[in-house]
Amino acid sequence: MKEFSEYKAYLENEITGIINLDKEPQNLFNPLKYFLSLGGKRIRPILTILGGNIFGVPKEESIHAALSIELFHNFSLIHDDIMDAAPFRRGKATVHIKWNSSVAILCGDVLYVEAYQQLEKYTDSRLPLLLKRFNETAIEVCQGQQMDMDYESRNDVTEAEYIEMIRLKTSVLLGCALEFGAILAHQSEETRLRLYEFGVSLGIAFQIQDDILDLYGDPELFGKQVGGDILAHKQTLLFIHARNTSDSTYQQDFKTLLEMEANPDKIDFAKRLFQENGTLTHAKEKMSEYYRLAMENLDKLENDSFPIEELHILAKNLMVRMN
16 A cells, blocks of 8 residues: 555554563563564554544654554454464464464563553543543454354354454454544544444455455465465355355255365365355455445545545555455
8 A cells, every 4th residue: 555655654663663672571572572573554553543634633643542553453463373373474473383372472461551551642531532442442352353263163153143253353443443533633423433433344344355365366466375264164254155055056065165175176166166156246245335334434524524535545455455
C-alpha cells in the first residue's frame, strides 16, 4: 500500500524507539525485540491514525493509541502461535520455537502491559473511554480465539458460528482501532459506531477473502503456500458450506475429500469440488456482502461531510488481492 508508506514508516520508527530500550533480563526483552522487528503491514495502527485524521487529530497525538493497538495485536499473535504450535510467523521462527514457550508467554505479557502504558499517555477525559473499548475488545479477541480452538473438535460448526468467531477473533480489533481515532477527536457515539462497524465488516470481508485465497490464491502474490486450510481440515467458510451442501453427489465427494491423503491431489480435488458445488461462488458473495456493509457505514460518514477518502483507498487496497 504505497499510499500509506509514510504512516508505516512513522510507526516503525516509534516501535523501534520502544524495542531499543535497554532493559534486563535480555532473555525476556530480546525475544520481544525480535518479534516486533519481524514487521508486518501495520494495518491496525494505521487505521487508528486514519481514524484520527478524519477529524483533524494529528498522527503525533494518535500515535500512542495506535501503538497500543499494535502491541496488543502482537501479544495475541505470540500467544496464538503457542496455542497453534506454529513454527513460523512472517517467514521466521516463532518466539516459542526460537526460545521456548515460557519465554514466549512472558514476552506476550510484556507487550500486553505495554499496550496499557501507551494508553496511559492520555491523561484527560478520553482515557476512561479508550480503556473501556480496549478492555471490551481484548476480551472479545480471547473469546474468538477460544471459539476457534473449540471448533477444531467439532464437525457441526454453522456458517453463522464461523462468522461470529472471525468477527471476535479478528474484526473487532480493526473496529476498535478506528474507533480510537474518533474517541481522540471527542466524536459522538453515533459517529464512533459508524467507524467501528466499518472496521468490523471490512475485517470479516478480509478474512473470508483470506479463506478463498488460501485455496485459490497465487502463492507468489498471496505470500503463502495454497491449500493449507484444506490439508488441515480447518473450519473455514468454504469447508463449512461444502460440508453442509444438500446434494448427495457433492456430499459423497466431500467425504472423499476428507479421506484423501494430504498432498497436492487433495488440494486440486477441493478446488474443483468447491467450484462445481457452488461453494466458491457462495464465499465470494458473502465477502462482497460484508464489504458492502463496510462501505455503507463509510458512506454515512461521507454524508456527514467527513473526509474519508483515505479509508476508501485503504479498503480497496485490502480487497484487491482477489484481482
